[in-house]
Amino acid sequence: MMNTAMISNLFRNTLARCLRSQNVVNIAAASVVKRDLHTTNPNNELMEFFDLKKNWTETNIRVGRSWKLDELRIKSNSDLHKLWFVLLKERNMLYTMEHECNYKMKLFPNPERIDKVQESMNNIETVIRERNVAYYKLETGETGERPVEDVVNVFGLPEKYEKSEYYVPRFMNTKWVKTYLEHGLINSMAVKKFYRLNREKQKNIERKARNRDYSHVQQLLKRFPNMDMDALKAQYPDVDIEKAKRTKKARGHFMPQY
Incomplete structure (x- = not known):
């Protein structure tokens, strides 16, 4: 009888502990699965x-x-x-x-x-x-951003250069100094020719833009002889309005009032 009672008590205690362990596991799993705050939709597909x-x-x-x-x-x-x-x-x-x-x-x-x-x-x-x-x-009194300075690149054109850290300072980097300054990547004939042709191209673009605005002003004076000259000059400040008035293209087929 003694052994039977001890065995039954041991079995009962073991069963109770197993049930408590199962409840703890279920509670932990529920706490993991349940989400009170979502940063996105629950369906992450x-x-x-x-x-x-x-x-x-x-x-x-x-x-x-x-x-x-x-x-x-x-x-x-x-x-x-x-x-x-x-x-x-x-x-x-x-x-x-x-x-x-x-x-x-x-x-x-x-x-x-x-x-x-x-x-x-x-x-x-x-x-x-x-x-x-x-x-x-x-x-700190500084912007905290990477400093930028105006430099001249290998093609002789100005550009914005964002400074960065190097393990070798510029004055100690003999390879860069000889290649970039002493031996004349900027002073070479090819770079000078490229720079000259590029300036010529930019001048042509500016000249065509001025001629286009000048012709447009002449057409406006021809179609609208009574328009506001101050507003026209404010819109086209690079155009000589008085010179455009005297041209034959701006007169039209009537006697102008100016």
Whole structure:
């Protein structure tokens, strides 16, 4: 009898412990599966890269405008961070839909949505850069951005150069000094010829633009002899209005009043 009672008690205690362990496992599993806060849809499938099914057959989807700088400046950093990822997902979805429409040879509805999303993301980057510059100026007195200086490249043209760190300083880098300065990549005949032809091309572009504006002003004077000359001069400041008035092309077939 003693042994029977001890065995039954041991069996009962073992069963109770197993049930308690099973309850603990179920509670832990439920706490892992249950989500009180979601940053995305619970359904994390590849269909998130596609638009809603109701928009697949639409040819015109009504959407809003992009986010403006003034609207983004009043938001906190956490809100901007969340909005950035929302726009990133939207951009990925639009790129996927555009690729799929091109593959199916169908019209992609409202392609300007990509431009609006990209403009909003650029505005967020602008606001973040403004805050970073303000913070670094307040703390260190500098902008905190990579310094930029005006240099002349190997083709003899001016360009903006963003400085970066190198393990060898410039004055110690004999290979760069001899190649870039002493032996004359800038002073070579090929670079000088290229620079001369490039300046000639730019001068021709400017000359054609001046001639085009001058001819346009003559046509305006011919069609509208009573137009406001101050407004015309303000719109075309590089054109000699008095000289254009005296040309035969600007007179027309009537006696001008000026």
